[in-house]
Amino acid sequence: QKEVEQDPGPLSVPEGAIVSLNCTYSxxxxxxxxxxxxxxxxxxxxxxxxxxxxNKEDGRFTAQVDKSSKYxxxxxxxxQPSDSATYLCAMSATGTASKLTFGTGTRLQVTL
Amino acid sequence: ExxxxxxxxxxITVTGKKLTVTCSQNMNHEYMSWYRQDPGLGLRQIYYxxxxxxxxxxDVPEGYKVSRKEKRNFPLILESxxxxxxxxxxxxxxxxxxxxxxxxxxxxxxxx
Numbered sequence: 001q002k003e004v005e006q007d008p009g010p011l012s013v014p015e016g017a018i019v020s021l022n023c024t025y026s027x028x029x030x031x032x033x034x035x036x037x038x039x040x041x042x043x044x045x046x047x048x049x050x051x052x053x054x055n056k057e058d059g060r061f062t063a064q065v066d067k068s069s070k071y072x073x074x075x076x077x078x079x080q081p082s083d084s085a086t087y088l089c090a091m092s093a094t095g096t097a098s099k100l101t102f103g104t105g106t107r108l109q110v111t112l
Numbered sequence: 113e114x115x116x117x118x119x120x121x122x123x124i125t126v127t128g129k130k131l132t133v134t135c136s137q138n139m140n141h142e143y144m145s146w147y148r149q150d151p152g153l154g155l156r157q158i159y160y161x162x163x164x165x166x167x168x169x170x171d172v173p174e175g176y177k178v179s180r181k182e183k184r185n186f187p188l189i190l191e192s193x194x195x196x197x198x199x200x201x202x203x204x205x206x207x208x209x210x211x212x213x214x215x216x217x218x219x220x221x222x223x224x
Contacts, residue, residue, distance in 0.1 A: 006154075034212040043116075043202055043215035044155070088155065090212070098143070098162070099170065100213070104154035 003027050006089055006103030015112055019076040023089035023103045026070065030091040030101075033065050035074045038086045038105065047087075048074065079110045114139045116216035118203050124222045125193055133188045133219050135203030143206045144186040145170070145213060146178065148199040155202065161186055193223040 006023045013019055021035075031052050036044035048063040050056050050072075056063045062075040072091070076083055089103040116137045125131055137144065145160040147170075157170030161180040175197055177189040186205075190197060200220050204213035 036212070036215075041218075043217045046212035046214065049212045090155075098160055098168070100145070100157060102147075102155040104152060 004103045010107040012109045019079050021074040021087050029093035032092040034090040036088040081110050084110050118216040118219050122220050128192050135186045137205040141205035145204045146188045147202045195223050198223050
């Protein structure tokens, strides 16, 4: 079993929809959590960073961490075609600069 | 512009021919890492470096070498490449233990 599980999708939604992306994990020591967006043939781009539990909002994006359930989420409001990409969750126990474990990514398609 | 650069971006080589992929960052970051990305397996860490002359193994270090002689550079060396090292490689850097790493644009390597 992988330490971090993420549904690969693809997830297809109409423009303007609210998107929910999720990851589950098994390592209770994880305390640094990130979401990255990766467009085709590009490097991952950091969207959200959260330390420990709680919510964080940045524009149309909201990240949630529930450490008791070992579950993290990324919500995208008012989704746009430009949000079409692969979304990767990542987490670490010792700090994001050292050992970082990624999910395999969820491919999102926002249609007109 | 603050960025991580990698060279080459694309490389086709043959088994056993030593190669080096360069990585450079202009953000004065302490920490740098190398990852490989494979379908169905996601991003996996190869090596990371906490500072000049300080490196440590990630999840998949076999067949790779790294060195950190200068703060800004972190080259990845494949001394005897094999076909199972065909992959998409990313370099990343970060300022501290918290905050998500910044990724480079990637190097697509094919070993025949």
